[in-house]
Amino acid sequence: MTNKRPTEKELLEGLDKHTSHADELAKPLAHELTPLERLKGSVERYERPMEPVWDEWFDSEDPATDDFMAEETSFMRRTSTKAAVYMDGSLAGYLERFGSRVRFQYDKQYLLFGRRLSLSLPLQSEPFESEGLPAYFSGLCSEGWLRRIQAFEQRIDPDDLFTLLINNGLDLAGAVTIEPID
Numbered sequence: 001m002t003n004k005r006p007t008e009k010e011l012l013e014g015l016d017k018h019t020s021h022a023d024e025l026a027k028p029l030a031h032e033l034t035p036l037e038r039l040k041g042s043v044e045r046y047e048r049p050m051e052p053v054w055d056e057w058f059d060s061e062d063p064a065t066d067d068f069m070a071e072e073t074s075f076m077r078r079t080s081t082k083a084a085v086y087m088d089g090s091l092a093g094y095l096e097r098f099g100s101r102v103r104f105q106y107d108k109q110y111l112l113f114g115r116r117l118s119l120s121l122p123l124q125s126e127p128f129e130s131e132g133l134p135a136y137f138s139g140l141c142s143e144g145w146l147r148r149i150q151a152f153e154q155r156i157d158p159d160d161l162f163t164l165l166i167n168n169g170l171d172l173a174g175a176v177t178i179e180p181i182d
Contacts, residue, residue: 082181083166085117092117095137095178097162104128104137117176133161140172141165 082096085104092114093106105127106114116123118136128134133141141161142150150168151158158164169178 083169083178084181086177086179087114087117088175089177090114092176094181095162095166100131102130102133102137102162104134133165137161137165140169140174140176140178142168 081098082094085092085095087110090110091107092110093104096103096105104121106123106125108125111123111125114123120134120136121128132138138161141147141164147158147164150156150164151160154164154167156163156167166178166180169180172178
């Protein structure tokens with residue numbers, strides 16, 4: 001079955017010279033489009049780089065089993081309890097975990113010349129302590145599929161934000177970087 005192209009007469013049939021315009025039939029030129037209209041259709045939909053089995057594993061209610069975590073746990077505990085926090089390449093302070101508590105303390109030199117990391121972490125010599133990761137640092141953690149991939153590849157519990165943060169702290173958005181201290 002072939003599609004017959006309409007003739008000019010068929011296209012103009014039923015159009016009134018007072019109420020119809022040529023621009024109703026023609027596609028707009030590139031310079032007539034907004035930048036978003038120009039991009040429409042040029043970007044392919046990005047599919048998540050995941051196998052369906054990952055969703056089942058990460059979305060399950062079962063926590064990671066001991067045998068899954070055993071291989072890396074001793075290594076992670078040894079290297080993931082303390083980290084150096086840098087702002088624009090300058091040492092800003094130290095992030096340290098004690099059980100379920102996390103402490104951040106500004107470096108003494110940074111207190112003299114640096115600027116605060118956030119409104120919730122004003123410059124002060126006393127440490128900030130919290131149950132779990134402080135809000136500012138938890139906001140730096142990856143989310144969604146990226147967190148699941150990092151947790152899977154690095155064999156870290158997806159709910160262990162402290163370990164995820166300091167093991168991926170060199171790839172954060174913004175001026176802050178975090179490096180584990182051995």
